[in-house]
Amino acid sequence: MVLATMNVKLLMDTLRLTAERAPQFVDITDAVTELVRRSGVLQGMALIFSKHTTAAIKINEHEPELLKDMEAFLSRVSPQDGEYCHNNFEVRTVNMEEDECPNGHAHCQHLLLNTSETVPIAEGQLQLGTWQRIFFVELDRPRQRQVTVQILGV
Ligand code: ZN
Secondary structure (H helix, E strand, O other), rough: OHOOOOOOOOEEEEEEEEEOEEEEEEEOHHHHHHHHHHHHHEEEOOOOEEEOOEEEEEOOOOOOOHHHHHHHHHHHHHOOOOOHHHHOOOOOOOOOOOOOOOOHHHHHHHOOOOOEEEOOOOOOEEOOOOOOEEEEEEEOOOOOOEEEEEEEOO
């Protein structure tokens, strides 16, 4: 199959999300599925990309008790009340904003997750496994967030 001879489609959109707490796994699979449908792409891929350093994208299972485990795991590995140089506003001078919040824990938790996930599309369907769902993962606090979704294919 030679791609250059085919009519490539590209849909790009932004999901705007605000979680209720942090850490929180927010299932965005249905929203991505809807964008795949709108794109008309039958064979290709979906890229789901968080525009943030303290909010991630991760594929995992949507089982409520497991979500509690994963949220607790992140909090255990990098607790909010831990000590972080990033939170020392008396020393820190770089990337300081007016309403800067201490969020060193959220950056460190993000190291374990991803900024993006890519999912293959075949016959117009996301090729997720039986238990795979796409999550937006808030790690900092409830904030307005943007997730860019690109659907590319034929
Ligand atoms: Zn920060």
